[in-house]
Amino acid sequence: MRLFDLNEAQERAVRSIAGPLLILAGAGTGKTRVITSRVAFLIAQGFDPGCILALTFTNKAAGEMRERLARMVDKEDAKRVTMSTFHALCVRLLRQHIDKLGYKNNFSIYDDSEQTGLLKKIIVRTAAKDEKLDAQIAKAFISKAKNSGRAFAENEETLVAAVFNRYQRQLKSLNAVDFDDLLLLAVQLLKEHPEARAHWQKKYRQIMVDEFQDTNRLQLDLVSLLADGERNVCVVGDDDQSIYGWRGAEASNILDFERHFPNPAIVKLEQNYRSTNVILGAANKLIRNNPRRHPKNLWSAGGEGEKVRAVQMPDDREEAKFVVEEIQRRQTVEGVPWEEFAVLYRMNAQSRLLEENLRRLRIPYRLVGGKSFYDRREIKDFLAYAACLLNPDDDISLLRIIQATPRGIGESTLDRALEFSVRAKSSLFRALNEPAFLDALPSRTAGRIKDFMALLDAYETRAAAPLTVFSTVMTDLMLESGFLDDLKRSCATPEEALNRETNVKQMIESLSRYEQRGNGGLQGFLDEVSLDRSREEKEEPGAGVTLITLHAAKGLEFRHVALVGLEEGILPHDRSKLEGSLDEERRLFYVGITRAMRTLLLTYCRGRVKFGGAAPCHPSSFLKEIAGDFVEMVSYEKLMSAPVPQESVKSRFAQLRAAVAKM
DNA sequence: AATCGTCTGCTTTTT
């Protein structure tokens, strides 16, 4: 019996359901299909859907998987399978059991900017006059330590180590955790509390992990702890697509899989359903240069295809112009919709010239990445209000909402309150309610604090009441606190005011929808928001040409891909040489190449504007590595002298012939 | 206390 229309290797992966399984899934080899089929197979084999756990890195991936599964099995069964990101799973674990670690179950989750803000404060308090420490550096240090399993610094000889320990103590007293803590504390919980461990081990009897090459030490620990019974662990990944080493991902997790889970079944998926053989040939040729990898050779039944073109351009302006015109040409000649084109680059700064050219030719495009809706001031304020209602000890959020609206509580008062709270070892909220503190203030100021505290207290009570409709509570709070009025007042233009107000209303509507959807309450809503910044951001069809970084393009595919700036110093990036991560840069290029379904265009410049001034450029050393039969090198001069339309007519012909040949 | 101006220093950023 053939299963769900799978190839032989895919089917072997799906049918292997006892003990550890390593699926090495090259780019475009139908990895998601295998995972979802395997879940369906497990259910068909009698496994309770509730005992199946599938872990991903992004909410998008989890969502896609859920959708596909819903089409394959009974809807109710599909709903009972846990498909979640690592972080979301950890939140679930911790909301239930974090009290065992000395936090309260209503803990706040701090995002990047709140984390940085807190660190800045701690650095100011900790550093001596002549000492300097950048909050970003401290953050990186702390994140690295946590991701390798260290919850504190053993000795405080360096400033950054002292800051680390203070930061961690401070978070705990704020009843708050950062992103890394979610993993760290979940692991700690399972390690130190056998009854909690037993509970979760019993719940999840079949565990699958997507993008395993991107897991870090903590994520591996988490999986090991959860699976440490029946050891039914299936990991899927591609060591050649490991591009997040700089964020703590350990490619060794997949390379040395058998060390962590002895005697695994191993399945390699090498048949690619995405690209032409020319594109795969170039990709294979490139990646062979990496040491230490599971050897793989991607192939496709989809024919040879057009050669990869590598084009030299005089400078970055010409490059952007050429790439955009090339897209327009193909769109016109072949009638390919805009959304089947993508331009990939190493760093966001490279998007500017491309955007300019696309706008010039009135070509629709979407820029992936950039600042999020959730980074807007008014949205952060709104979320801080919500966080305060649930966790009054969250000083950072409380400070934020006190300062969001001028209410006669100034900086010096807050400084004194903070100082008081530190001495009394209590939270800011408690200090502001403390008669011993209030009595020492001018009566006007004390009165204002009392008023605000009374307001908050009333709303906290409302929020804690059973059957509360949080969207109503928040609407009232936004009005009564004066937040909305002040938001309008503080805007420079009426348009801006309207815009910001609309944003807040959108949040309230979104909360209201969330409440109608389920019973996660305000806490659940906040969790979802902090763990999924792209939620509700619909991918509207007809959005146009995609501009995207190589990192963000992983997991996506486009019919026609242009990869720009293939120069030494950009790809590979200069910094990678210092850090010894040339292999990772090569993988990044590999990821870029394998996004292309039909055509791939590579460009590099002889010179470009760098940091304001002109700088000479040299072709990326990776270009030499793929040079050969798959790649056609085109010089700018040749391009200008040979009329382009001829070329396109010829390739159109070749395509038609290939299409006919297939039929 | 706020705002303007100059100095600096440059990736990638799933959660």
Next chain:
DNA sequence: GCAGACGATT
């Protein structure tokens, strides 16, 4: 070339 940070100026 441009954003973000910090410091001097009103």
